[in-house]
Amino acid sequence: MRLTHKQFRELAAKHGLPVTHQRQVVYEAVIASHRHHSPEDIYAAVRRRIPSISLATVYNNLRLFIECGLLxxxxxxxxxxxxxxxxEPHHHLVCSRCxxxxxxxxxxxxxxxxxRQLPGGFDLSQPLIEVFGLCRSCSAKK
Amino acid sequence: MRLTHKQFRELAAKHGLPVTHQRQVVYEAVIASHRHHSPEDIYAAVRRRIPSISLATVYNNLRLFIECGLLxxxxxxxxxxxxxxxxEPHHHLVCSRCxxxxxxxxxxxxxxxxxRQLPGGFDLSQPLIEVFGLCRSCSAKK
DNA sequence: TATTGAATAATAACTATTATAAAACGAGCG
DNA sequence: CGCTCGTTTTATAATAGTTATTATTCAATA
Incomplete structure (x- = not known):
């Protein structure tokens, strides 16, 4: 816990993001469990430490973190x-932004x-693969 | 147009799906343009041929088609x-069902x-790749 | 033609998310 | 120490996408 504490302060500093108590706790909640979270999950976890937090704050900060690359x-x-x-077999190239x-x-x-790397029982008989990145116009804007 | 007409009837037959006029038109609307559509797009296109169609019918049939593997x-x-x-660099294995x-x-x-295959300007500096399939428990259920 | 079951249309309801406005906070300064 | 300005948070309203519901229509069959 101490570790993510420090880790968050460093990441935030690197991205010029002011540290607030809520942000700290939201970030730690994401890191604490190693699964993939929904905003509701995180909201529930964070409320145990900050009962007054609002769901909108969780959304706002998650989005902020994603924009900044913290998540x-x-x-x-x-x-x-x-x-x-x-x-026909083909795959997709998706722009993360637009x-x-x-x-x-x-x-x-x-x-x-x-x-060979698949976990047992995973069915890939119709594999669909999506590669995420930034399309030309979005990466130009950046 | 004639072609997708026949194509749909064959696909539907193969999947034991009764052919209705609405389904035929929804399917043709998807195939007609070669992009990736939202239900609203398809709704708009289909309404030019069946003005009385309901958005719910579009949703119902799209979902049905996806379930059956027509789309x-x-x-x-x-x-x-x-x-x-x-x-850390890693990718995701996602279950299309659950x-x-x-x-x-x-x-x-x-x-x-x-x-080498990327279109010009596409930025893949932080590649994120997701492989879709069916997880063990979902493919067992199937 | 009457009957029956499925599909559709119209619309209400629901869920996830975003926007808005007011209140609280906090760093910097006198 | 208290004030001020900009930011963040809270509370809540609004919106968008989707699903559920229900009555109606349609098509096939007896």
Whole structure:
């Protein structure tokens, strides 16, 4: 706990982010458990230490942390359903910022090696792979 | 247009899905344009042919098509934000059904080849790759 | 033609998230 | 030590996307 405490102060300083008690606690809650969290999970955990905290604060700070690179977003995606009628094997290149999607050929993947790394029982019979990054116009803006 | 007409009937038959006029038109709207659509886009397109169609019907049928494998879902994701505090390079194995996420090592990716396939200007300085499939318990249920 | 079950339309309800406005905080300065 | 200004937090309202509900329509069959 002491460790993440210090770790957060350093990260925040590096990104020019003022440290507040709420931010400290939110960050520690994310790090404390090693799984992938939803805002509600984090809200619940943080409330045990700051009962008065508001859900909006959790959202605000998570987003801030993601923007600054203190945290990563899992599957950064459009907030709405997208469908693809192309059933031919292909994969997607997704912009983490504007969520645009382009198709990409899949031959950069070593399926044999990937299968070897899979946990038992994981079914990859129709593998779909998404590569996240920043599209040209978003990386230009940055 | 005739082609997707027939294509849909065959696909539907293969999956034991009764063909209705609405389904036919929804499917054709997805295929007609080659991008990745939101339900609202599709709703707008379909309304030009069936003005009385309901948004719910579009949702229902898209979901049905995804379930049956007539369409793929782009970025199958939990309906809520997920956050990951682990900044070490690693990737994710995501279950398309239950949306659970596990970490996975990334050495099945040929980054050199991937970079060669990237469209100009795409920034992959912090590559994040997600592999979608079915986790053990979901593939058992199936 | 009457019956039955599935699909659709219309709309209400729900959930996750964002926006807004007011209150509290906190660093810097007199 | 108290004031002030900008930031953060809180509380809550608003919104967007999606799902659920229910009545209606349709299509197939007896």
């Amino acid at each position: 990563r977003e899992v599957t950064p995606h459009a907030s709405t359903l997208r469908v693809d009628g192309n059933l 969520k645009s999607v382009q198709d990409i050929e899949g031959d950069f993947i070593d399926l044999k090696r990937l299968s | 793929r879902e782009v970025t199958p994701h939990a309906s809520t934000l997920r956050v990951d505090g682990n900044l 949306k659970s996420v596990q970490d996975i090592e990334g050495d099945f990716i040929d980054l050199k080849r991937l970079s």
